[in-house]
Amino acid sequence: MRTKYLFGLVVILGALGYLVFGGLGQNLVYFLTPSEYLQDQARYQNRPVRLGGLVKPGTVQYDKDRLELRFVLTDGVAEVPVFHKGTPPGMFKEGQGVVVEGRFQEGVFQGTNLLVKHSESYQAPKAGWTPEEVRKLIEEAK
Amino acid sequence: MLKAAHPERPDALTWAFLGLGLLLLPVGLYLALSAPPDVNQGYLARIMYLHVPGAWLGYLAFFVTFLYSLLYLFRQDPRYDRVALASAEIGLVFMGLALVTGMLWARPTWGVYWTWEPRLTTTAILFAVYVGYFLLRGAIEDPELRAKAAAAVGILGFINVPISYMSVKWWRSLHQTQSIDLTTGKIHMDPAMLQALLFNLFVFTLLYLGFVRLRALVAALEAQKEEA
Numbered sequence: 001m002r003t004k005y006l007f008g009l010v011v012i013l014g015a016l017g018y019l020v021f022g023g024l025g026q027n028l029v030y031f032l033t034p035s036e037y038l039q040d041q042a043r044y045q046n047r048p049v050r051l052g053g054l055v056k057p058g059t060v061q062y063d064k065d066r067l068e069l070r071f072v073l074t075d076g077v078a079e080v081p082v083f084h085k086g087t088p089p090g091m092f093k094e095g096q097g098v099v100v101e102g103r104f105q106e107g108v109f110q111g112t113n114l115l116v117k118h119s120e121s122y123q124a125p126k127a128g129w130t131p132e133e134v135r136k137l138i139e140e141a142k
Numbered sequence: 143m144l145k146a147a148h149p150e151r152p153d154a155l156t157w158a159f160l161g162l163g164l165l166l167l168p169v170g171l172y173l174a175l176s177a178p179p180d181v182n183q184g185y186l187a188r189i190m191y192l193h194v195p196g197a198w199l200g201y202l203a204f205f206v207t208f209l210y211s212l213l214y215l216f217r218q219d220p221r222y223d224r225v226a227l228a229s230a231e232i233g234l235v236f237m238g239l240a241l242v243t244g245m246l247w248a249r250p251t252w253g254v255y256w257t258w259e260p261r262l263t264t265t266a267i268l269f270a271v272y273v274g275y276f277l278l279r280g281a282i283e284d285p286e287l288r289a290k291a292a293a294a295v296g297i298l299g300f301i302n303v304p305i306s307y308m309s310v311k312w313w314r315s316l317h318q319t320q321s322i323d324l325t326t327g328k329i330h331m332d333p334a335m336l337q338a339l340l341f342n343l344f345v346f347t348l349l350y351l352g353f354v355r356l357r358a359l360v361a362a363l364e365a366q367k368e369e370a
Contacts, residue, residue: 012298030259030314052314089253091182099316115252120318121330122187124178 031099035078050101051080051109052117057094073100073109084111091116150363152356159352163345170345173338180335189247191338195346196240197265201303203233203350204272204296211296214289220365221358223289226296227279228357232350234272241269252316261317264306271299285368 031052037044051073059072069084082100092098097117102110152160174191210226213219244262245255256262275295282288310319321330322339329336 009297013301030316089251091251113254115254115257115316117316118182118251118318119330120321122180122190122321122332122335124332124334125181 033075033078034073034080035075037080038078046103048101048103048112050099051082052097052099053080055092055094055096055098060094062088069114073098080109081107082109082111084114086114089114089116091118149359152359156352156355156359159348159355161352163349163352166341166345166348170338170342173341177335177338178332183251186247186250187335189243190335191342193240193243193247194339195342196236196243198343199346199350200233200237200240200268201307202347203229203236203354204268204300204303206354207233207296208300211293214293215297218286220285220289221362223292224361224365225354225358226293227361228354230272230275230296231357232353234269234276236346236350237265237269237272241265257316259316260309260313261306261315264302264309268299268302268306271295271302275299285365 031050032044034051034053037049037051053073053075056072056074056079059070061070062068067086069082069086069088071082073080073082082102084100084102092114097119099115099117100109100111101113101115104110170191174188177188177191179185180187206229207226210222210229214222214226244265248257249255275292278295279288279292282291307320308325309315310317311325322336323329331339
């Protein structure tokens with residue numbers, strides 16, 4: 001009885017290990033980098049894709065009245081101009097990692113959804129965030 | 143976990159875990175609310191003090207279910223099955239808490255409540271497997287067969303826990319990698335935030351220990367009634 005269970009467990013663990021460390025990982029890509037997309041454009045033609053990379057500093061243009069956001073997405077190798085209609089999320093800024101859902105149209109990536117990737121590092125601000133200072137800010141705003 | 147064959151009320155240790163956990167819960171809340179904000183996320187980062195303990199307890203509870211499911215298969219003692227059941231139930235509740243707080247955190251930081259990225263997908267699968275665990279338990283009437291089938295799911299379902307934990311490293315994801323990385327021992331967190339988080343992890347773990355003992359006792363009383 002016991003060896004039967006152990007044998008089953010080993011088989012299943014082995015299969016899962018193969019799935020995880022074997023070929024499956026390459027096919028489960030949440031987003032493409034701009035250079036990966038440009039290398040294999042035919043494969044993603046007319047399909048919605050997710051592109052991930054950094055917002056290139058100095059390229060962000062945001063039209064507040066028409067809610068039109070333009071910036072360049074880069075992975076350090078290739079660069080892609082992105083056009084997104086809508087308000088950028090609060091954490092969107094230059095140099096920030098972002099993932100854009102959308103598709104290419106005439107050389108410009110038309111974003112339908114803009115996601116911001118934040119880092120795993122949590123640090124307290126140097127100054128200006130002590131409870132007293134925040135209370136003062138709130139009182140001044142009244 | 144339960145020594146007496148037919149206990150009728152929680153023992154001193156169960157009361158101690160529950161009492162201490164409930165007593166320290168407001169202290170954890172105070173620490174969480176007085177911890178400094180994050181440079182980038184501001185006060186939003188404080189969802190972490192609920193989100194991380196929720197996910198941790200989900201993982202821990204499913205691990206305990208895994209252990210007691212194995213024990214049940216080897217020893218065939220219904221007491222082990224009851225602890226596995228109790229732990230899976232509590233794990234499901236806390237994993238649900240992690241999912242909900244995660245969604246509330248994702249909307250203002252990432253920009254969406256939900257996206258099918260690796261960490262979220264593996265966690266959703268993990269949650270679904272343990273929902274299945276209870277569907278299965280509800281569907282089988284014979285106690286022995288029920289315990290055996292549940293143990294199989296409790297063992298296989300746990301495989302998802304390390305996959306879910308490592309998913310942020312193995313695949314490209316939107317979710318940030320671990321701030322307290324158990325595989326490398328690196329910590330990317332302000333000491334004040336880390337203290338508040340560790341304290342909350344400790345309090346939630348105490349509560350889990352109390353809950354699991356209490357729930358296993360309730361399950362034992364139910365089984366006694368079923369026999370009679």
